[in-house]
Amino acid sequence: MERMPRWADVLLVPLISLILAAAISAIVILAIGENPWNALKIMVTGALGSSYAWGYTLYYATNFIFTGLAVALANHARLFNIGGDGQATVGGLGVALIALYLPWPHWTLALLAAIVASAAFGAAWAAIPAYLQAKRGSHIVITTIMFNYIAYALLTYLLTGPMKPSGTMETATAPFPEGTHIPSFRDLFSHGETILFRGTPANVTFFVAVLACVLVWMLIWKTRLGYEIRAFGFSEGAARYAGIGSTKIIVVTMLLSGALAGLMAINNTLGEAERLILNAVEGAGFIGIAVALMGRSHPLGVFLAAVLFGFLYQGGAELSLSTSIPREMVVVIQALVIMFTGALDNMVRMPVERLFANRRARGTPVAPLAGPTAERAPDRAAPPSTPTTAE
């Protein structure tokens, strides 16, 4: 049932939440002796005001789309994948291996190969936690945390030893050969004299991410597998009754989730750095949790939340470039945004709902019982509320 109009639900409430987050951020900025209005202007123009700004915003967003989708997909099966960081780290390894050790005549082929490799490596890294959850009941939250650390160690080993070109201090692989360089937004959108997205890292991977959103959306809501995943997530009893095997769902979902997280590596290795750098994931797996939860585990929501975080990252960089607001202030702002739009959502929603209810009460009489009152489907984006366990 709709307590308030849909536009209020999807636009008004998040907007008010954002304003609240901004207001508190403003107070903190004031407290450290800076001008919040100025800060806001810098963030907005710096992250949205030009093709340059978008080139960074969308680059970060691309990372978060992948890790956000990874968490979101797993959420639908009530699995809490906090291993996105490790899966993306290992995904990067996959990209590096194909880029460095195989010859690529054209970037399209390299991109395809990178998609396959990063997804496969990411999936592989999720496979053991998935198997242990399905077969041994080992809690996926612990095992994925553990696998994050193991992934970091693995990469440290490889990038300080076997995969590091000798004679350099850099903890990174050698630069990838020419054939693997995928086009950036600049290459794609500049024409003639007008150069757009100059010097920015956004690249074709963004479209892979958009495609991934569409595919995940189709997977979840249009396919039999998605139907089974959601059924399992909502009710294990019903899934068993319907002949939907828990082992299959847990393993397949986690493999797909790991693959999505792994795909993120294309953006930062093949797309941006053109080499594999130690710790290149930079906690994007954890941002992915916030993105997925804020996006209500719906690919469109994930997309929007990822862009919001891209905005915060790029806007934050601009902020520290042009003011003396410390870079950690950006983390505070992120935290407030997550808090208000994610966790304190109802603080805004409840009064707004009441407002609409009052208006309606004055307008039309209360709907009769068993009329068109009950909960209807459109609010389906919400997955099981606490995807911490697959018990």
Add this chain to the structure above:
Amino acid sequence: MALDAASPSAAPPAIELRGISKAFGPVQANRNISIRVMPGTIHGIIGENGAGKSTLMSILYGFYHADSGEILIDGRPTRIPDSQAAIRAGIGMVFQHFKLVENFTVLENIVLGAEDSGLLRPSLARARRELRQLAKEYELDVDPDATIEEIGVGMQQRVEILKALYRKADILILDEPTGVLTPAEADHLFRILGNLKAQGKTIVLITHKLREIMAITDNVSVMRRGEMVATVRTADTNPQQLAELMVGRKVLLRVDKAPATPGAPVLEVENLRVVDAKKVERLKGVSFTVRAGEILGIAGVAGNGQSELLEVLGGMMRATGSVRLKGRPLDLSGREDARDRREVGIGHVPEDRQSEGLVLDYTAWENMALGYHHRDAFANGPFIDRPAIMKNTIDKMQRFDVRPPDPMLLAKSFSGGNQQKIVVAREIESGPDLLLVGQPTRGVDIGAIEFIHKQIVALRDQGKAILLVSVELDEILSLSDRIAVMFDGRIMGERIASETNAGELGLLMAGVTGEAA
């Protein structure tokens, strides 16, 4: 027509509600309800699913807050802001869905919220003593140290009653207490209620079962769609009249069916054995046959292996022994799952529609495909064929009179009866050769029961085999053609439905063997 059934005594009513209204969002659950319950009486409340009975009583118990209206206890206006206040006012309530902590012991559940001091030990000791006392007084024996998940629903209900009595309740509200009880357990409960009444306690009893109303209540109130439509003296009414007050139309209280014409055996079960996860043997060698065109009813007290039987046949549990469907053996080793069972033609209306039969957060149309979502009719390759399912759902909803007939509604938004209709529609319409039916009408109102029974009989008349498991003896007796009684994982005996009666079955259900009966 709301006649006042005040008893002749001059004492003020134990409970008086005046003009109670309550809305959940846009749903008006209670509308200007007034009722008086006299002390020392058993007062029944009946009404269809969703009529607002539980809501009204929850308001009295301080669980919900009325939007408007007044509560008087023993004639005094009383504010009941929370359950603590209700308890203080001497009210105890046994909810329709028990409010027990599953992994706590009985004793812990009883002292919860009624502890004497900060330390548990003395409270538990006192509770243990008083429990022994209460158990003697009211024939309410329970093992105080068993955990709730270990004991059956009947026992759980006793715990709920003991909880109320331990808190010195003078007014006891029971919401659909017999929905989960066997006839024997129900009779026992009524004896207890009689005891309590004799001690001067006031009892409010919510139920769908008119037989129970007639048997033990003094007065009865009827609710419909959030309103109180009548309060009458039980002695002055009859079931037919009450049913019509409830539903607002004429209803048939008996199943109308022609004699069966059994055909070839469809399901042959031999020496079926099940050991569950806790290594307890649940089925100890069960054998029976169900033929085409007949309904085999399995009677028995809950927990004697019926659930496991259905789960094994439905592909949700592994077992040993032999099961043949139309002559072909089924794999019981766990390699075949529920989906494989559907493929060979077994439909299954599970005992628990909420946790098994439906995905409550799925829409009606999505639920119509549950278990059949892989079938060609419902899928295009890897994709779900939504238009096809939708069309199918609209059709089924109409034919099975699911209300409201809106395929986009979430399953949890339907009332229990309508939820059950969705499950029954899906399973019957999938065209099974064998339909497994567990507790088809548990918690379902009279109108819906009537309908569901008709559908099951119609399927039988198409020549399909039906295995019916129910703890309602009435249902077993009126619906089945043959009846098998289960006790302790074994079949105690088989009877022709028309040649047996509740008494004989009751003995079998208690484990008294056929020869002795």
Add this chain to the structure above:
Amino acid sequence: MDWNTVLLLLDSTIRTATPLLLACLAGLFSERAGIFDIGLEGKMLVSAFLAAGFAYVTGSVWLGLLAGIAGSLLLSAIHGAASITFRGNQLISGVAINFLASGLTVVVSQSWFGEGGRTPQLGDGGRFGEVVLPGAIRLSEMTIREQRELPLLTRFYSDVLSGHSILTYIALLAVPLSWWVLYRTRFGLRLRAVGENPAAVDTAGISVRRLRYSAVAIAGVLCAIAGAQLSTAEPAAGFIRDMTAGRGYIALAALIFAKWRPWPALGACMLFGFFQALETRPDIFVRLFDLRVPSALLSAMPYILTVIILAGFVGRAIPPRAGGEPYVKER
């Protein structure tokens, strides 16, 4: 491997396990009451900062601890508001709290002390010193040879059990205390009940909200002690940004490992502490197995061992049934 090494390992185990144990018990109270808390890390961090900051400014480590508790409680209150009052998503709230703590501690400490997210080094009054248990021998005053001649039990007592900060003993005492509170008091009964079935608690006439807020507050206090241990208990002597370094997540893992029970929590934390202590002694592998463990593998070892133990010996962990779900009476 000689006894000396074993004793040292155990000594290190207890120290390393202390913040884990406190955070783990914090999570235990919160989650047993049905409130998931992945914000343990953030609360520890804020307390670590405030404890060190106030200990430095006031010169009193106890005042520092109080400040840490206040800060941690504030975050608890936010978490409570989000997950109890406003029925928000408890995981999001926890994530937000971790971010908030990580950013705010640096911003504030920079503006207070100007040392870039660090507090100044704490002098001796500003930190919790070693407590010498009655009858323990001060080993630091003896030569190694003299130490080796002492009876093993004496050394175990003096070396491993004695000589930790008061916070370590608080942590160790918190285990039986938690057990006692949870299983022997009215409050504990209600707390466990509210995590399993809040409706049962509600209909018994007890406020679900109050119980859950108290559980979250207890978690705040315990996290605060854990944080203070990291920044103000010897050998620590000050705050540095992000110094919790993922311990909150490890504590969470330990909690699940322990299946939400106090004594097993002690075991799990000690095990994790032991693994991490082992990580500091690669020489043991050389001596025992003649095996040079590459440092990356050594770093990964605690995590690999955890997975192995989890997969091999620990069965399914069933969380409190109402965990993570806000209590909603009226849909």
Add this chain to the structure above:
Amino acid sequence: EPAIIFDLGGKFDKSFNESANAGATRWAEETGETFAEFELTAEAQREQAIRRFAEQGKSPIIMVGFMSATPLNEIAPDYPDTKFVIVDAVVDQPNVRSVVFNEHEGSYLVGMLAAMASQTGTVGFVGGMDIPLIRKFGCGYAQGVMAANPDATVIANFTGTTPAAWNDPAKGSELTLAQIGQGADVVYAAAGGTGVGVLQTAADENILSIGVDSNQNYLHPGQVLTSMVKHVDNAVYEAMKAGEAVETGTQVMGVANEGVGYALDDNNASLITPEMKAAVDEAAAKIASGEIEVHDYSADESCPAIQF
């Protein structure tokens, strides 16, 4: 106006960024001028910050940290009129000045001091993340130890494999205690903020420690044996002072030009005996003259004195 870009650790990392910040601040205080600065938070910002400053006409643009080498190598040609300075890496471009430090040489010297100060013949090394740069420190240190006492034992540990390893003083303490347990009585910390825990624990346990990057002797007077100073501050200061005219090409800062060395001040004067001082100073002279060649781990990823 010059600009400086700090690496991911931030300008208060108790390591080379902090030292660079000290140099820049000193320049600003002395000249009364200002400089632009940026602390990286993501890899993608390296290029962003370099380009941004270049386009704003900042020069010279100073980058701290070896990870910026590859991006700078690509970007520098785009801004031929801008001067760039990179610290800790070599970028072979006409408008880039590369400043690298012979940390192994400085570490060698403090290694000698450690060996001479040690009573037990066992000394320790606590590194932050296990990366080649830190091994370079460790390797030089071990060589110095061996040079002073061929029978000595060097224990080397690393804090971890994530950036958290730079900010985990508790872990630093545990590693120090573990090394003490193995008999170490001098411990050298090359671990950023983690080192704070190492030095503190050494002081608490009455053994000696060695600081790194900047002079950390003052942290625990009389208990820090010395510090391996790496004058990133001077390099930054001089680059800023030279301004647009900064000389390009590679500048190697070693013992010879006092780019690295050991710190001697009032705080540790009592710990360094005249004999010790004479021995290291002699070694320093020999290193400067090339008579002693300290092996550089990063040259061939191996170390003659210790196995990592």
